[in-house]
Amino acid sequence: ISAVPSQVGFPYSALPQVICPTLGYRQGPPPRRKTLLFSLAAYRTDEGQPWVLPVVKKVEQKIANDASLNHEYLPILGLPEFRANASRIVLGEDSRAIKENRVGGVQCLGGTGGLRIGAEFLRRWYNGTNNTATPVYISSPSWENHNSVFVNAGFKDIRAYRYWDAAKRGLDLEGLLEDMESAPEFSIFVLHACAHNPTGTDPTLEQWKQIAAVMKRRFLFPFFDSAYQGFASGCLDRDAWAVRYFVSEGFELFCAQSFSKNFGLYNERVGNLSVVGKDADNVQRVLSQMEKIVRTIWSNPPSQGARIVATTLTCPQLFAEWKDNVKTMADRVLLMRSELRARLQALGTPGTWNHITEQIGMFSFTGLNPKQVEYMIKEKHIYLMASGRINMCGLTTKNLDYVASSIHEAVTKFQ
Numbered sequence: 075i076s077a078v079p080s081q082v083g084f085p086y087s088a089l090p091q092v093i094c095p096t097l098g099y100r101q102g103p104p105p106r107r108k109t110l111l112f113s114l115a116a117y118r119t120d121e122g123q124p125w126v127l128p129v130v131k132k133v134e135q136k137i138a139n140d141a142s143l144n145h146e147y148l149p150i151l152g153l154p155e156f157r158a159n160a161s162r163i164v165l166g167e168d169s170r171a172i173k174e175n176r177v178g179g180v181q182c183l184g185g186t187g188g189l190r191i192g193a194e195f196l197r198r199w200y201n202g203t204n205n206t207a208t209p210v211y212i213s214s215p216s217w218e219n220h221n222s223v224f225v226n227a228g229f230k231d232i233r234a235y236r237y238w239d240a241a242k243r244g245l246d247l248e249g250l251l252e253d254m255e256s257a258p259e260f261s262i263f264v265l266h267a268c269a270h271n272p273t274g275t276d277p278t279l280e281q282w283k284q285i286a287a288v289m290k291r292r293f294l295f296p297f298f299d300s301a302y303q304g305f306a307s308g309c310l311d312r313d314a315w316a317v318r319y320f321v322s323e324g325f326e327l328f329c330a331q332s333f334s335k336n337f338g339l340y341n342e343r344v345g346n347l348s349v350v351g352k353d354a355d356n357v358q359r360v361l362s363q364m365e366k367i368v369r370t371i372w373s374n375p376p377s378q379g380a381r382i383v384a385t386t387l388t389c390p391q392l393f394a395e396w397k398d399n400v401k402t403m404a405d406r407v408l409l410m411r412s413e414l415r416a417r418l419q420a421l422g423t424p425g426t427w428n429h430i431t432e433q434i435g436m437f438s439f440t441g442l443n444p445k446q447v448e449y450m451i452k453e454k455h456i457y458l459m460a461s462g463r464i465n466m467c468g469l470t471t472k473n474l475d476y477v478a479s480s481i482h483e484a485v486t487k488f489q
Contacts, residue, residue, distance in 0.1 A: 152181020
């Protein structure tokens with residue numbers, strides 16, 4: 075928090091105690107002004123506190139009381155029951171690819187680790203043995219780490235594909251499809267499985283079908299990033315629909331999965347890279363090369379987070395409880411979206427605000443322009459990204475009115 079005010083012209087020494095809906099209170103004298111932070115990428119409760127999922131607490135106790143467990147090394151590719159069940163929840167219980175043994179998993183250090191291992195493999199072995207010149211397409215905008223991961227993996231040609239239409243505050247489907255049509259064959263496309271970061275705007279099911287059709291015809295490789303399964307809509311199946319559809323259409327693909335958000339395991343760095351190939355032999359060849367890559371990066375992964383996830387996913391009762399916990403988080407975010415839109419419309423705030431509820435997941439592109447963002451920061455002490463993106467978890471029942479009225483003022487003054 076101390077870094078945020080200084081970046082926008084507020085020296086830390088001049089600030090009073092900070093009220094932050096995501097990090098709580100700083101020790102010090104009583105606050106003289108309200109300061110809200112909406113840039114942290116983590117879930118917070120309506121009280122502005124981190125939430126350890128009840129099912130996670132239960133499983134942690136179960137693990138702690140299991141005298142059979144030890145701290146020996148895991149296999150290089152990770153805990154087998156974690157890998158298998160992580161792939162299962164993203165591909166579905168009745169996945170034909172799983173039944174045909176065309177799926178493999180690599181336990182990684184969070185979703186970032188999954189992206190990196192996948193990128194390293196593609197640079198070394200995709201469509202040849204040295205693919206530094208293969209174009210990698212990343213949505214505009216996207217999570218900033220997407221660019222960095224592929225650059226650091228050795229790719230030299232990173233391109234943007236159109237995604238966000240600022241004028242209509244929604245998906246630029248026409249531009250997206252045009253960029254795919256013009257992309258060289260065998261280009262790699264990084265796709266957000268759900269809850270697109272940072273816009274919160276996802277294609278509809280019919281739009282996903284159009285995207286898949288173009289990618290199939292143009293021989294483009296889909297690399298999904300799934301960071302919010304269950305956390306976006308509250309339904310695991312709905313949030314994995316795009317990945318499952320691509321698999322059903324015969325694509326070979328990678329899917330980097332993160333369990334930071336939907337298990338609240340931010341500091342355990344629990345991730346999985348699901349590999350879907352054309353046959354079992356193909357997948358085993360891929361995994362053998364990924365094993366070599368992992369060996370030189372982190373050697374073998376940590377066990378605690380993977381055990382928590384694997385234990386939860388393999389026990390029907392715990393699995394049901396986890397899904398309920400995830401829905402609790404998703405429902406709070408959805409409620410904050412609904413309440414913010416309702417307040418803005420009640421105030422008569424200029425413009426349309428239906429995009430707030432049409433978007434999904436933790437983040438929202440509010441549509442605020444740079445002058446409006448500057449006003450929010452300097453005059454209302456609400457800290458958000460320069461792009462106008464906010465973390466919806468920063469909203470609470472206690473600050474909704476203040477935030478809505480501040481947005482109303484900013485939009486009214488600087489249209």
